[in-house]
Amino acid sequence: MTDTETVAQDVKARIEAEVxxxxxxxxEVSHDIHAHPEVLFEERHAHxxxxxxxxxxxxxxxxxxxxxxxxxxxxxxxxxxxxAVCCEYDALPGIGHACGHNVIAAAGLGAGLAAAHVAAxxxxxVLILGTPGEEGGGGKQLMMDAGALEGxxxxxxxxPAGVDLRTMDTLAIQRCTVTYSGHAAHASAAPEKGRNALDxxxxxxxxxxxxxxxxxxxxxxxxxxxxxxxxxxxxxxxxVAQWYVRSPSRxxxxxxxDRVEACLxxxxxxxxxxxxxxxxxxxxxxxVGLESFDDLYVANAGRVGRTPLRSGDEGxxxxxxxxxxxxxxxxxxxxxxxxxxxxxxxAIHTEDFVRFAGGxxxxxxxxxxxxxxxxxxxxxxxxxxxxxxxxxxxxxxTAT
Ligand SMILES: [Zn+2]
Ligand SMILES: [Zn+2]
Numbered sequence: 261m262t263d264t265e266t267v268a269q270d271v272k273a274r275i276e277a278e279v280x281x282x283x284x285x286x287x288e289v290s291h292d293i294h295a296h297p298e299v300l301f302e303e304r305h306a307h308x309x310x311x312x313x314x315x316x317x318x319x320x321x322x323x324x325x326x327x328x329x330x331x332x333x334x335x336x337x338x339x340x341x342x343x344a345v346c347c348e349y350d351a352l353p354g355i356g357h358a359c360g361h362n363v364i365a366a367a368g369l370g371a372g373l374a375a376a377h378v379a380a381x382x383x384x385x386v387l388i389l390g391t392p393g394e395e396g397g398g399g400k401q402l403m404m405d406a407g408a409l410e411g412x413x414x415x416x417x418x419x420p421a422g423v424d425l426r427t428m429d430t431l432a433i434q435r436c437t438v439t440y441s442g443h444a445a446h447a448s449a450a451p452e453k454g455r456n457a458l459d460x461x462x463x464x465x466x467x468x469x470x471x472x473x474x475x476x477x478x479x480x481x482x483x484x485x486x487x488x489x490x491x492x493x494x495x496x497x498x499x500v501a502q503w504y505v506r507s508p509s510r511x512x513x514x515x516x517x518d519r520v521e522a523c524l525x526x527x528x529x530x531x532x533x534x535x536x537x538x539x540x541x542x543x544x545x546x547x548v549g550l551e552s553f554d555d556l557y558v559a560n561a562g563r564v565g566r567t568p569l570r571s572g573d574e575g576x577x578x579x580x581x582x583x584x585x586x587x588x589x590x591x592x593x594x595x596x597x598x599x600x601x602x603x604x605x606x607a608i609h610t611e612d613f614v615r616f617a618g619g620x621x622x623x624x625x626x627x628x629x630x631x632x633x634x635x636x637x638x639x640x641x642x643x644x645x646x647x648x649x650x651x652x653x654x655x656x657x658t659a660t
Pocket of ligand 1: 359608
């Protein structure tokens, strides 16, 4: 073993011991957030619980950071590579922590605190970012817009799932609310005076159905009708639909978005109705996967007895979704590994997953995830060549 490896082993053993020292607090935080589910941008309880622990442990904490009431930032270290750990803590409407963000928050908290414990010694800086509103709000992009990633060299988080994976397969996504305007008229007495906003919406829906035959295999377009009129004998003057558009890349998303708009406009034109698009910003970008960065995490996950698999390999299930960590990964080198808290047949966003995220399997993921992330941060601080490899791969992947 070289001197460098001996130092790394010693540091990592102390990081893991620090997570063990914090274990009771981390699991209490995980259970507390799990028991108090809060939807996007309403995560006041989680914000207060997390920032209190950070402050109790002696970190400099900024509450309601970067323009978001439920966002926060905590720092340790004064020089060297700056690594951000992202904590998510929003729940889903109706079913609570079905995405297990309580595990993300507690694992990120533990990773950040354990890294802070050795930051001065290793010449590194850590930034623990509380990033609210992941389930549709794009909190990370909003915080980035306000400067949250300035000077950051790399970013990490870990997300619970039914399997340990190197990363998540992602689609870029943007959501849109579409409002149609026509003219109301009596549907029997004076239909010729009406302009039917429901017809406009239905024709657009059918156009999108035809479009689906000519898009790429992993592109997705799905819509629902939110308002379709009030009475069958009144020609609907106003209707509203909601659409999600997804593509493997943000460039592909921009193209598909235009094609979907054209389909919907044609429906409105056919029915002589007005149409207004309200695209929700920010859109979510795809994750920029970095083999060199994923490798570091995988090695450290091995230290706690986990073997993150490569999705796409034989027999390995993949998790396909969208995350605002994708936006982060476009700007700084990032990882978004998945950590198992349930059997593979239990999908996230289900009631079954809620139980696992708050149970013993979720607890194990909190502690293992904290250790693996913190040891990965230590690698970035200890090994300038590893950070350089990651930075180079990132530059290649994001070169246009
Ligand atoms: Zn989710
Ligand atoms: Zn999630």
